[in-house]
Amino acid sequence: MKPRIAIFSLTSCEGCSLAILELENELLDLLGAVEIVNFREGMTERSWDIDVGFVDGAVSTPEDEREVTRYRACCKTLVAIGACACLGGVNTLKNRQEMESYRTYVYGERARWFPTTDARPISAVVKVDYELPGCPMNNREFLRLVKCLLAGVPFALPNYAVCVECKKAGNLCLYERGQMCLGPVTRAGCNAICPHYGSKCEACRGLLGAEALAAARLNMREIWKVDEERVLADLRLYGAYQGDGSKP
Amino acid sequence: MLDAIISTRELLGRVDELLRTQRVIGPVRRDVPDATPPVRWFYEPVSSARQLDLGFAYCVYSPKQYLLPPRETLLEFHRTPDGFSARPVSDAQPTALIGVHPCDLHALVTLDRAFSHNGDDEHYQARRRRLLIVGVDCGKPCTPGVYCADMRANVADEGFDVMLQPLGAGADVERFGVRFGSPRGRAWLEAGGGCERPTAADERAADAWQERKEASFGRTLTTAHEDLPAMMARSYDSLIWEATARRCYSCGSCNLVCPTCYCFDVHDELDLSLQEGRRCREWDGCQLQDFALVAGGHNFRSKAAARLRHRLMRKSKWIGERTGGKGCVGCARCDRACTARISTVEIYNQLAEEV
Numbered sequence: 050m051k052p053r054i055a056i057f058s059l060t061s062c063e064g065c066s067l068a069i070l071e072l073e074n075e076l077l078d079l080l081g082a083v084e085i086v087n088f089r090e091g092m093t094e095r096s097w098d099i100d101v102g103f104v105d106g107a108v109s110t111p112e113d114e115r116e117v118t119r120y121r122a123c124c125k126t127l128v129a130i131g132a133c134a135c136l137g138g139v140n141t142l143k144n145r146q147e148m149e150s151y152r153t154y155v156y157g158e159r160a161r162w163f164p165t166t167d168a169r170p171i172s173a174v175v176k177v178d179y180e181l182p183g184c185p186m187n188n189r190e191f192l193r194l195v196k197c198l199l200a201g202v203p204f205a206l207p208n209y210a211v212c213v214e215c216k217k218a219g220n221l222c223l224y225e226r227g228q229m230c231l232g233p234v235t236r237a238g239c240n241a242i243c244p245h246y247g248s249k250c251e252a253c254r255g256l257l258g259a260e261a262l263a264a265a266r267l268n269m270r271e272i273w274k275v276d277e278e279r280v281l282a283d284l285r286l287y288g289a290y291q292g293d294g295s296k297p
Numbered sequence: 298m299l300d301a302i303i304s305t306r307e308l309l310g311r312v313d314e315l316l317r318t319q320r321v322i323g324p325v326r327r328d329v330p331d332a333t334p335p336v337r338w339f340y341e342p343v344s345s346a347r348q349l350d351l352g353f354a355y356c357v358y359s360p361k362q363y364l365l366p367p368r369e370t371l372l373e374f375h376r377t378p379d380g381f382s383a384r385p386v387s388d389a390q391p392t393a394l395i396g397v398h399p400c401d402l403h404a405l406v407t408l409d410r411a412f413s414h415n416g417d418d419e420h421y422q423a424r425r426r427r428l429l430i431v432g433v434d435c436g437k438p439c440t441p442g443v444y445c446a447d448m449r450a451n452v453a454d455e456g457f458d459v460m461l462q463p464l465g466a467g468a469d470v471e472r473f474g475v476r477f478g479s480p481r482g483r484a485w486l487e488a489g490g491g492c493e494r495p496t497a498a499d500e501r502a503a504d505a506w507q508e509r510k511e512a513s514f515g516r517t518l519t520t521a522h523e524d525l526p527a528m529m530a531r532s533y534d535s536l537i538w539e540a541t542a543r544r545c546y547s548c549g550s551c552n553l554v555c556p557t558c559y560c561f562d563v564h565d566e567l568d569l570s571l572q573e574g575r576r577c578r579e580w581d582g583c584q585l586q587d588f589a590l591v592a593g594g595h596n597f598r599s600k601a602a603a604r605l606r607h608r609l610m611r612k613s614k615w616i617g618e619r620t621g622g623k624g625c626v627g628c629a630r631c632d633r634a635c636t637a638r639i640s641t642v643e644i645y646n647q648l649a650e651e652v
Contacts, residue, residue, distance in 0.1 A: 078569040196567050209549060209585045216553035216634070217367035217580060219339065219358055224636045226331045233546035233636050258586070260601055261546045268544055268637045 052100040052199070055087035057120055059106030059113045060140055060168065064185040065131035066090040066105050072188050079192070082199060101126045101198060105186075107133040107140040109168040121175040126198070129170065129177045130191065132184040132253045137290030139184075140168035144289055169290060179204060183239055184253035184287065190238055207237040210257060211250050215241035223249050229275055231283060234261045253287045299462075299495040299503055300483070301475040307491030308461070308473060312346035312395055314489065315429070319391035321346075322363055324353035340394070351396050351461070352470065355439040359401050359556030359630065360394055364408060364424050368579045371420060371563070375573040386575070389423035395431045399453035400445045400626040402432050404556030406456040407622030411559050414620060420578075429485065432457035433473075436506065437513040440629075444642050446514035448627035449522050458482025464502050474503045517642050520649045526614040532648040533606070541644060542602035544637040545584070551608065551631035551639075552582030557616060557624055560588075583607050609644060 056066050070091060072079060086096035102124030108117055121127055132138035143151045144167045152160040171177055181190050190206075197204035207213075211232035215222070223230040223244050230249035232241065234256050243250050256262055269275045303311075315321055325341040325348055338353040340360045374383040397405070412421035432453060438445075445451040453460070459482035462474040474495065477483040486492060495503075520528045552558045562581040567574040581588060584605070589598040598604050616624030625641075632640050 075569065082569045082571075192569070193566075196569060196571070199569070200567055200571055208587045209582075210546060212546075212548035212550045212636075213553060213580075213582065213585065216358075216550055219362070219367075221327075221329060221332070221337055221357055222550070222634060222636070225337075225633075226329065230636075233548040233550075257547075261548075264544050264546050264601075264637060268546075272544075272636075272638045 051082065051084045053086045053096070053098060054083045055096075055099045055102045055120075055124065056085070056090065057087070057102060057104045057106075057116070058089060059104060059116060059134070059171070060109035061106030061131065061133040061138070063090060063105060065134075066103075068185045068188040069103075069191060072192065075192060079195070083195065097123045099124045101128060103128045103130050103191075104171055105129075105131040105134050107137050107168040108166075108171055108174050109140050110163075110165050114166070114174055117171050117174050126178045127171075127175065128179045128181065128194065129172065130181045130186045132182055132255075132287045133168075134171050135180040135182040136255050136287050137168050137170045137173075138253075138287050141287075141289035142285065144168055145285070167290075173290075173292065180206070182206070182236065182254040187239055208257070209237050210261070211235045211237045211239065211241050211244070211254075213237050214239070215244045218245050220245055223247075229269070229273060229280065229283070234265050251286050252284060256284075256288065298476075299474040299500060300477045301486070301492040302464075302495050302499055303461075303473050303475055303486065303492050305471050305473065307489060308486075309346035309349075310491065311486055311489050312349065312393070315393045315485070316344065316346070319393055319429075321393045321395060322360065323349040323395040324351065324356050326350045326353065346395075349396055351433050352463075353396065353439075355398070355443075355628070355630075356401075357630075358554060359404060359628070360397060361404065361408060361556050361559075363392060363394060364405070364421055364428065365412075365559060365561070365580070368577060369420065371576045371578055373573070373575045374565075376571075383576075385419070387420060387423050389420075389427050391427045391429075392424070393429040393431065395433075397430060397432045397457070398435045398439070399432065400443075400448075400450045400628045401556050402430070402453040402456035403450040403623045403626045404628075405430065407557045407616065407620055407624070407626075408559055409456075410620035410622045411616075429481065430457045430459075430478075431482070432460040434460065434462045434510070436463065436510050438515070442632055442640075442642075443627055443629045444517045445627035447516055447518040447522060447642075448623060448625055450623055450626035450628075451510075451514055459486055462503055462506065464499065464506065474499065474506075517646075518649075519646045525645070526617065528645075528649055528652060529610060529613045531652040533610075535648055535651055537644065537647050537651065538602040538606040541639055542600070542605045544639055545601045545605055546637060547584050547586055547601050547604060548636070549582030549584045550634040550636070552584055553580055554630040554634045555612075556626060556628060556630070557612070557622070558582065583611065605639075609641065612641070613645070 102120050129135045156163050194204050214237045228249040231252040232250040235252040236254040269280050324338045338356045340356050370386045372383045372385050374381050412418040457478040460476040463470040464472045560581045561578045563578045565576050590596045612625040
C-alpha cells in the first residue's frame with residue numbers, strides 16, 4: 050500500500066504547494082511511491098483518509114483554525130511546509146498593527162465580512178510532526194523528507210547557518226559588498242540561493258538559536274554599527290511571531 | 298638556484314598545450330564593483346591561458362575544492378535479493394592547477410599528508426595523482442592582515458611540480474625564473490623548447506627579488522612560530538575563549554574557507570524507489586553546533602567557546618602534530634570570512650600576553 054498524501058493550504062500564496070508540482074523530473078517517481086489523495090492545486094478529488102498531510106500557509110482566520118484542526122484529526126503525520134506554516138511568515142507583519150486598521154486597509158467597508166486573528170504558525174494551534182521552512186520551501190528538502198518517511202529513517206533539518214552552503218557554493222560574502230546579510234543566524238537548507246544571486250539572506254528559514262542571535266546583537270552594534278531597529282525590521286519580515294504574545 | 302627561465306609568452310603557450318588534454322584551473326579576476334577593492338580572484342576552470350591572472354593578489358577560496366570538493370559521491374549502491382551491491386564512483390580527471398601562492402602550496406602538502414595518514418583516501422588520492430601543480434611566488438604580502446611570514450608559509454620549497462618566480466617588477470611580468478619540483482613538471486615545461494638556461498644576471502635578479510620579498514613581509518604574531526604549540530598548550534583554560542566566543546555565530550565560515558581544514562561528513566542518499574542510492578561526503582566544520590554530536594545525543598563541544606578553542610588548537614598545534622604539515626599557513630582567509638571580525642592573530646597575541 051502506497052502512503053496516502055494530502056497537500057493543504059491555509060493563509061498563503063500557495064507557492065509551497067506549487068513547488069511540489071515544480072518537481073517535474075521526479076513527479077512520476079513520486080507518484081509511483083505515494084498516492085496523492087487531496088490536493089487543491091493539483092486535482093479535484095478529495096479524500097480524508099490520509100497518512101501524511103502537508104500544510105502550507107499560516108493560521109490567520111477562525112476558518113484556518115477549524116481547517117488545521119481537521120487536518121490534524123485526519124492525518125497520521127502532519128508536516129508544515131514553508132515559512133508561513135512554520136514561522137507564521139510574512140503574514141505576521143499584521144500582528145504588529147491594529148486589527149481594525151489593517152482589516153479596513155485590505156477589505157474596506159466589507160471588513161466585517163472577513164473575521165481575522167493574529168497570524169500564527171500551525172504549531173501554535175496543533176501538534177506538528179515535521180517542518181520544512183523557507184519561502185518557498187525547498188522542494189529538494191521535501192523529497193528528502195518523503196524518502197526518509199518511506200524508508201523509516203530519521204529526518205532532521207540542517208542545524209547550521211546559511212553561510213555553510215554559501216561557502217560551499219563559492220560565493221563572495223555579501224558583507225564584503227556592504228550588505229548586512231542574515232545568513233550567519235539563519236538555518237541552512239536553501240543552498241544559499243539568495244546570496245548566490247546577490248541578495249542578502251532574509252531569514253525565511255528561521256533563526257538558528259539563542260547563541261547566534263546574541264552574537265548578532267553584539268556584532269551589529271559594535272562591529273557594523275547598524276541601527277538595532279533596522280536589523281529587527283529585517284528579522285521581522287518572516288519572524289515577527291514570537292509565540293509568547295510579545296511583539297519584537 | 299634557478300633551473301630555467303621562461304618567457305610569459307612561452308609559458309602561456311605551454312598552458313594552452315595542457316588545455317588540449319586536461320582541465321586547467323587558475324586565478325581568474327572578477328570585477329565586484331560594490332566591494333572594496335572592487336576586484337577579487339577565484340580559482341576557476343579556464344578555456345584559454347590568457348584568462349589566467351598570474352599577478353593576482355589572493356584567491357577568495359583556496360584551491361582545496363579541486364582535491365576535496367564541497368560535495369562528492371563516494372559510491373553508488375543498489376539493493377539485491379540477498380542484500381546490496383555497491384560500486385565506487387570517482388570523478389577524478391587530469392587537471393592542472395596553475396598559479397598557486399606559497400601559502401596554498403603549504404596547505405596542499407598538509408592535505409596530502411592528512412589524506413594519506415592511516416592509509417590512502419582513494420577519492421582524494423585519485424585526484425591528487427592526476428593533478429599538476431604550478432606555483433607562482435608572491436613578491437609582497439597580498440593584502441593587509443596576512444600572517445603567512447609568521448607561519449613560515451610565505452616561501453615554499455615543496456608541494457609543486459613547477460615553481461615560477463616573476464622576474465622584474467610591475468604587473469606585466471615578461472619572464473619567470475623556474476624551479477622544477479618533479480620530473481613531470483620538468484617534462485611538461487621543457488617540451489615546448491621555450492625554456493632557457495639562466496644566466497648569472499638572471500640568478501642575481503632572482504636573488505635580489507627574494508631579498509626584496511623577505512624585507513616586505515612584516516610580523517604580526519608576538520609568539521615565535523616554534524613556540525606557538527607550547528604557548529597554546531598553556532592557554533587551554535584561558536577565559537579569552539569565552540570572551541571571544543560571545544561574538545561567534547558558529548557559522549563555520551572560517552572552517553570552510555580554510556585551506557587546511559579537511560573535516561567532512563558522510564551520509565547516504567536514497568532514490569524514491571528505495572532500491573538505489575549513493576554515499577556522499579560533504580565539507581564539515583568544527584565550529585558548527587552539531588559537529589561533535591554523537592550517538593545518544595551527547596555533544597562534547599556544545600558551547601561556541603569550546604569549539605573556537607578547538608579550531609585554534611587544531612590550527613596551531615594538533616594538525617601539525619598529527620600530519621607534520623602546517624595547521625595554519627597565515628593566509629587570513631578565516632579572518633576575512635568572519636562577519637564577527639574575530640581575528641586569529643588577535644587571539645594568539647592576547648593569549649601570549651596572558652601566559
